Amino acid sequence: MPLAATAPPILSLRELSKRFGQTLAVDRLSLDVPRGSLFGLLGPNGAGKTTTLSMATGLLRPDAGTAVVDGADVWADPPVAKARMGVLPDGVRLFDRLTGAELLRYHGLLRGMPEADVTGRAGELLAALGLAEAASTLVIDYSAGMRKKIGLACALIHAPRLLLLDEPFEAVDPVSGETIREILRGFVASGGTVVLSSHVMELVESLCDRVAIIAQGRMLAAGTLDEVRQGQPLQRRFLDLVGTQALDAGSLSWLRSS
Amino acid sequence: MAALLLGLQLRQYGRTLTRSPWATVTLVLAVLGALGALGLVATTMLLLRVTLPQTGPDAVVVLGSALVVGWAVASVLISADDALAPERFAMLPVPARRLLPGVLLGGAVGVGGIATLLALLLTLIGWSITWPALLAAALLLPLQLLTCLLAGRALAAALARQLAKRSGRDLVVVIGSVLGISAGIVVVVVAEGVRALGSTESLLGAVAGALAWTPFGAAWGVPRAIAAGALLPAAAQLLIAIATAALLWLVWAHDFRSRLTAPIVSGGGGRVRSAAWIDRLLPATPVGAIAARGLRYRLRDPRHLVNVIGVVLLPLLILGLNVVMGSTVELELGEGVADLGALGDVGPLLLPLLGAIVLMSVAQLDTAYDSSALSAHVLSGVSGTADRAGRALGMLVLFGPLLTVTAVVTTAISGRWELLPASLGATLGTAALVIGVGSAISPWMPGQTPAPEASPFGTGSSGGAQALLGALLMLLAILTAGAPAIGTAIAAAWFPWLGWVSLAVGLGLGALAIWLGVRLGGRALDRRWPEVLAAVSREH
Incomplete structure (x- = not known):
């Protein structure tokens, strides 16, 4: 990959750390995401994926370390860095007493977009994600999958160069999932960059060209898909790196008796 | 079992x-x-x-x-x-x-x-x-x-x-809040009725x-x-x-x-009217969008609706009480009433001020009501000043007219129209002062609110210790910075021309307070976005 090797990375995390009380959630984590890649962030529950993404997007102040987006430091120059990112956070609420259309308009206007652009793009996004029918329903009445989709639309509306998506496929039905994959592939083909977190190996393997595996707040492996896989299935490699939890021979024996 | x-x-x-x-x-x-x-x-x-x-x-x-x-x-x-x-x-x-x-x-x-x-x-x-x-x-x-x-x-x-x-749930909340606000007054009115x-x-x-x-x-x-x-x-x-x-x-x-x-699954209300007039009323900028969102929430979210009802209902209820009790008080005091003279008229004149005081928690806790949805503001990189200005504008657009109507109604009932400017000056001045101080202090003391979708009467409805401290600060501001507007309004009972002074001073002071509050609060917010987000995301 000559382009990736020469051009500066679009997202660069250096020695990011975050401690919550006694727990070290993220431990001196460094990561470079090359321009034009579709980057998968893998890790078991509680690995620090969401914490890392929160520190990279300005939601959570790191204890130490830096996050740089396209040359702009997220914590030193937030307006510039944030303008270049589109973010789908996980586990936060939406302004859910707005309708889907109103929420999209809100995000567009917050980003300082002209009203005409907001209206046009909002309509296209709602139609593409299959939310046109639900455009005038309050987001609070959306299903979990619909909320993911409207969240994704909000992250896309200002046409950012870098997308950071936390669990974008969770609770999304297969049809919408394919639509989202198509949107992401097209976005990357036109020069955009996507970072997404997931713990579904098959999905990452089929969609991403680069992956990083983190556990207990540390980076275990990062690189192109083939570099990380080392000739094994991603699932196998992931389990080898993260470690499996073996069941005792006798545990849960009552469950097998019947 | x-x-x-x-x-x-x-x-x-x-x-x-x-x-x-x-x-x-x-x-x-x-x-x-x-x-x-x-x-x-x-x-x-x-x-x-x-x-x-x-x-x-x-x-x-x-x-x-x-x-x-x-x-x-x-x-x-x-x-x-x-x-x-x-x-x-x-x-x-x-x-x-x-x-x-x-x-x-x-x-x-x-x-x-x-x-x-x-x-x-x-x-x-x-x-x-x-x-x-x-x-x-x-x-x-x-x-x-x-x-x-x-x-x-x-x-x-x-x-x-x-x-x-x-x-259905939202209706229950509204009825409950009306009952709650008026409970004490209803008892008094019924008791008076029985006596009569x-x-x-x-x-x-x-x-x-x-x-x-x-x-x-x-x-x-x-x-x-x-x-x-x-x-x-x-x-x-x-x-x-x-x-x-x-x-x-x-x-x-x-x-x-x-x-x-066959469990009952909590369901939604289906489609809602988009209220496009709100978008036409306010500019298509970050500030306008935040104001429009505030306005929609005040009408759609029962937690906000309870406060809106409180701002209007409290002064009107006290006024109603005044009308009901008026006759008996006069009977018992006899000649005493005449001695109170013009001061007796100041009561109804200043009643809308109660509504402005209810605004205190609205202004300070506005950010906290958003809960973790505030992350949208943090992620979009919107400036703290735009956030504060949008919220203040949204409150002004709704509560300004509501308080004006309340002032007109109470003046109409007291019958002393020459005191309307005084009533407006005291009320609007105090309301703007409260919004300004609330904007400035809420990045430091966002307070606690009931979580979205939780009952507005449940946990957190007291606002927490920060809200108490905030209320004290705002009362202090009303008594000091608000004194010129309120003082001239009271004095207008004897010298009605002072009412116009009160109106001018109130509007001037209010505009200054909001401008300062937006500046100071915005600057604090720009430095403290993640901390404020963490504070308001905590649910109890």
Whole structure:
């Protein structure tokens, strides 16, 4: 990959750390995401994926370390860095007493977009994600999958160069999932960059060209898909790196008796 | 099974108390309120027993009926937070009949249930005029308590399908807040009405006599009839009382059983009108968008709607009270009223100011109401100043006209139109001052609010210690910075031209306060976005 090797990375995390009380959630984590890649962030529950993404997007102040987006430091120059990112956070609420259309308009206007652009793009996004029918329903009445989709639309509306998506496929039905994959592939083909977190190996393997595996707040492996896989299935490699939890021979024996 | 369910209910109480100190404060306040009410019941009972022993039974019948209605209303208001809702047992292989007693008793374990039991025991004082009445009342006490508990369960059950819709839940919240704000005033108005009608005793007797034949009061009517020696009516009322409890049980049990197999899923309200006029009214900029969103939330989110209702309703209720009480106060004070002179007119003139003071928590807690949805503002990189300005604009666009209308209405009723500018100056000046100070301090003290979708009367509705401190700061600001506007408004009662000074000073001060608040608050927010987000995302 000559382009990736020469051009500066679009997202660069250096020695990011975050401690919550006694727990070290993220431990001196460094990561470079090359321009034009579709980057998968893998890790078991509680690995620090969401914490890392929160520190990279300005939601959570790191204890130490830096996050740089396209040359702009997220914590030193937030307006510039944030303008270049589109973010789908996980586990936060939406302004859910707005309708889907109103929420999209809100995000567009917050980003300082002209009203005409907001209206046009909002309509296209709602139609593409299959939310046109639900455009005038309050987001609070959306299903979990619909909320993911409207969240994704909000992250896309200002046409950012870098997308950071936390669990974008969770609770999304297969049809919408394919639509989202198509949107992401097209976005990357036109020069955009996507970072997404997931713990579904098959999905990452089929969609991403680069992956990083983190556990207990540390980076275990990062690189192109083939570099990380080392000739094994991603699932196998992931389990080898993260470690499996073996069941005792006798545990849960009552469950097998019947 | 009943013991298990009671234990579950107690453990849930315990957990809430250990998790949040505010739950303890709420509990203490509830206990104090209950003790106050019990003290009132005890005093009334003893007084009647000593001075008017025949009136005691009448009072108890009315009290009992009120308890039944109270249980029914309260259980609907808090039905959203029912820890023992049938849906929670739907996955368990336990038949309804084994759950019902425990669930009913579980509802009685709490401040309300214990206070009701104590109140019922206190009413025995009223029955002690004859032995047969006392005996009958003591025997009927379990039935009376059961009627209260079942009335709550049955009404909540009958309305469950309506309450599962968002529109139904929101309506309950609105009705509840109106009831809550006006409760004290309604009592006074009713008491005044009774006094105006003439002899309290004969009226009480007539009301009790009628209630004793209704499902509300029948369980208390029996000992009353026995005390009067009317055995046939007593038997008939006993029948009514038993039939009432049985019917309530059937309604509740039927609903419980059907919800175990067909759980009610909380549903939405479907499509809403987009209220496009809001978008046309406000500019298509970050500031305009935040203001428009604030406006939509104030009309759609029951937590905000309660505050909007409070701002308008409180001054109007006090005014209504003033009108009702006015005549009697004059009678009692006699010549004194004339001496108060113009000062008497200042009251209604300054009433809309109460609405502006209700704004204090609205202004300070506005960010906290957003909860973690505030992340949208953080991620978009919108400036702190735009955030503050948008919120302030949204409040001005809604509360400005509302407070103006309130001021016009109160002035119209007082009849002194020359004081309208003074009323407007004091009210709008204070409101703007409060919005300005609230904007400035909320990045430092965002306060606590009930979580989105939680009951506005539940945890966090007190706003927490930060809200208390914020309210103190804002009161201080009103008394110092707001003094020129309020002072000239009061002085306008003697020199009406000062009203125009008050209006000018109020608007000028208010504009300055909002400008400063937006600047200072915006700068603080730019430095503290993640900390503010973490503080408001915490849910209790």
